[in-house]
Amino acid sequence: MKSYEIAVIPGDGVGIEVCGEAIKILRAAAEKHGFSVKTTDFDWNCDYYLKHGKMMPDDCLDILKDFDSIFLGCIGDSNKVPDHVSLTLLLKLRKGFDQYVNLRPIRLYPGIETPIKTASPQTVDFIVVRENTEGEYAGIGGLFKTGSPDAFALQTAVFTRKGCERVIRYAFNLARRRKKLGNQSPVGMVTNCSKSNALNYSMVFWDSVYYDVAKHYPDIKTDFAMVDAMTMWFVKNPDYFDVVVASNLFGDIITDLGSMLQGGMGFAAGGNINPEKIYPSMFEPIHGSAPKYAGKDIVNPIAAIESIAMMLDHLEEPSAAKDIREAISKVLLEGSIRTRDMGGQDGTSKMGDAIKNALLNS
Numbered sequence: 001m002k003s004y005e006i007a008v009i010p011g012d013g014v015g016i017e018v019c020g021e022a023i024k025i026l027r028a029a030a031e032k033h034g035f036s037v038k039t040t041d042f043d044w045n046c047d048y049y050l051k052h053g054k055m056m057p058d059d060c061l062d063i064l065k066d067f068d069s070i071f072l073g074c075i076g077d078s079n080k081v082p083d084h085v086s087l088t089l090l091l092k093l094r095k096g097f098d099q100y101v102n103l104r105p106i107r108l109y110p111g112i113e114t115p116i117k118t119a120s121p122q123t124v125d126f127i128v129v130r131e132n133t134e135g136e137y138a139g140i141g142g143l144f145k146t147g148s149p150d151a152f153a154l155q156t157a158v159f160t161r162k163g164c165e166r167v168i169r170y171a172f173n174l175a176r177r178r179k180k181l182g183n184q185s186p187v188g189m190v191t192n193c194s195k196s197n198a199l200n201y202s203m204v205f206w207d208s209v210y211y212d213v214a215k216h217y218p219d220i221k222t223d224f225a226m227v228d229a230m231t232m233w234f235v236k237n238p239d240y241f242d243v244v245v246a247s248n249l250f251g252d253i254i255t256d257l258g259s260m261l262q263g264g265m266g267f268a269a270g271g272n273i274n275p276e277k278i279y280p281s282m283f284e285p286i287h288g289s290a291p292k293y294a295g296k297d298i299v300n301p302i303a304a305i306e307s308i309a310m311m312l313d314h315l316e317e318p319s320a321a322k323d324i325r326e327a328i329s330k331v332l333l334e335g336s337i338r339t340r341d342m343g344g345q346d347g348t349s350k351m352g353d354a355i356k357n358a359l360l361n362s
Helices: 015-033 046-052 060-064 083-096 161-181 202-214 227-236 248-261 302-314 318-334 348-360
Strands: 003-011 036-041 069-074 101-107 125-131 135-144 152-158 189-194 221-226 243-246 269-273 281-285
Touching (some): 003 015, 015 302, 046 083, 069 302, 101 302, 125 161, 135 248, 189 202, 189 227, 189 248, 202 221, 221 227, 302 348
Parallel strands (some): 003 036, 003 069, 069 281
Antiparallel strands (some): 269 281
16 A cells, blocks of 8 residues: 655645645545544644744754655744744745745636636636746845945845746646647647746746747747736636746736636645655645634635645556545535525534535435
């Protein structure tokens, strides 16, 4: 029997609740598909920072490096720790484990309403590949002459040939796989999300690497959109997109818009991927920690559960991942269980139980 060791970091706010439901579904999938999982919880969050003056132990990478995967609830509570400090946990794991692909599927489940009129299960089925370790989030810069009229801040984005090329190549390979599986775009297409008209060094460089990589994929269509125009096209023609590749900052922004296409943040899953599997990858819902809702059993756990399906895909358990998604679809189509973000009154755990029952009884 295959066995997987999973590190679980519930984090802050509603992270504890959505983690609980996600792990419940993971165990159910393991039971049904004949593999085992062992989970180890880590209490690294803003409360840990208040006790220790840091978000995680200095040797956190050594602690986690031998796990098969990492599951993260959500990090941050600005009432306790400034957001730019709490985010250091997430960034350290992404960079330390070279999780250079941030994968964010944008899919609308049948039975879910969205405020975007053009969005339907038929039109919303694409994926954003976001560069995850450098770019605008490289963390290089400083504050100078603070407190004076001459104060200024310097934030430097870093775009390396290696960093750009590998994430863009991942996007083209993904488009090729989606084409083979008959996904949204029968042609297979990678849209380059850029802003090279204004960012005349970094994004011009990014574009040049994109077209260099594209030469090796003659079977995949190339496409280009400025990031500001892309936000418009996401809303106007969501059915146009197949795979979108973007820098760290732009990918972060456009996927929040993408979450509205799929019905809201309660459905938005994410993976921080080390494709070579040298280090563990990390999976998480992309919504925030929403401290005001913590402990109230009212948040939607589907983004966290979808993230578990992504984890199982990465662990090469595709049948288990497929069953989880089919269970989610069944519950949402039936429509009798609805969390508050869907206009219902059902709780986090009730939604998790419904998906678990659908999974085990399918």
